[in-house]
Amino acid sequence: MDQLQEQFLKHVEQSQGVIRKVCAAYCYTPSDREDMFQDILVQAWKAFPQFRKEAAFSTWLYKIAICTAITANRKANPASTMERKHIDFSELIDSNQEPKIVSRDILRESFQRLNPTERAMLLLWLEGYSYAETAELLGSTPGAVGVRLNRIKEHLRKFFTLN
C-alpha cells in the first residue's frame, strides 16, 4: 500500500500541472481551486489501482480531474459576478481568427461563462490536444469536438468583442 502510494505521489508530483489547469478552468477563486485540487487528488488516488500503464499518466489524470470537476456541483461563486463589474474590458482587442485577450480576469470570466463540458474542450484545446485526442479522452468523436470547439471560439470572440 505504501509503495503504491509512493508511486502515485511521484506521478502526481510530476503531473500536478494537470490538476492545476483543471482547477483553473473550473474554479474562480484561489480557495475554490485549492479545494478542488484536494478533491481531484483523492479521486485520483482511489482510482489509481485502475490506472493501466499503456496510457500516459497525465492523460489518465486529465480524465479523472475533468470527471471530478464536472460532477463537483459547486455553487457559482458570487465573487465571479461581483468582480466582473470591476474588470476593464476595454483592454480587449481581437481582429484575428484566434481569440485574443489581454487580461487574466477576462480569461477566467470567459471560462466561467461556458458549461462544464465546454470548459473541458477549451482546456484541452489550450493544452494543445488534437481533436482526435480530445475526442478519445472525453468519449466523443473528432468531428463533434471540432464543431463544438468552433462554436466555443465563436462564442469567445463575441464575448470579447461585446465587452
Place this chain on the structure above:
Amino acid sequence: MDIHQLWKKETDGEHKSRENIRKQLNAGASGLGEAKLEILAELLFFVLFASVFYKWFDGYNKPLWLSLSILALCIWMIVNHVLVYRTMSSLWCGDNVVECLAQLREQYERQRNVTCILHTALYVAWLLLASWGINWTQDKVFILALFFLAGILMIPVTQRRWNKRIQLVVNSEKMLTDF
C-alpha cells in the same frame, strides 16, 4: 497577449512538494460537506430520539427485543448514509469521461432507489415500533404526529436531492454526446 500565453501564465503556479501533496491526500476530499452534514443531522436526530425514548415513547413498557429492534433500525439508517457518503466519494472510471459519467449515473440511480425504499421501509417500521404499547395521551399523539410529518417530508426531499445529482451527470453526458 495571445490566449495560449495567457493560459500558461494563469496556470503556472507554485510547485507542490511530494510531502505537501501527501498531506492534502491524507486530509481527504473537501467537497463532501453536504453529505457529512446529512449524516451528522441524522445522528443528532437519533441521539435526540434515544434520549426521549424512555419517557415520551414509554420505553419502560416495551419488551427488550422491541427496543433493540428500534436501535438496530436507527443504526441501519446511519450505515446507509455512510454507504452513500462512500459512493459519492469514489469515482468508478471507465475508458473516457463519458464512460465515467455513465457509470457514476448508474451508481447514483441505484443509490437513490435503495435510499428511498430503505428510508420509507425503515421509517414506517420505526414509527410502528415506537408507537407499540404506548399509553396514548394528547402530548404523545402530537409528538408522534410531528415525527410522522418530518419523516414524510424527508422522503421527497431526499429523492429530489438525488435527482439533482443525477441530472447534473445526465446533462454533462448529453453535452458530450449530443451535437
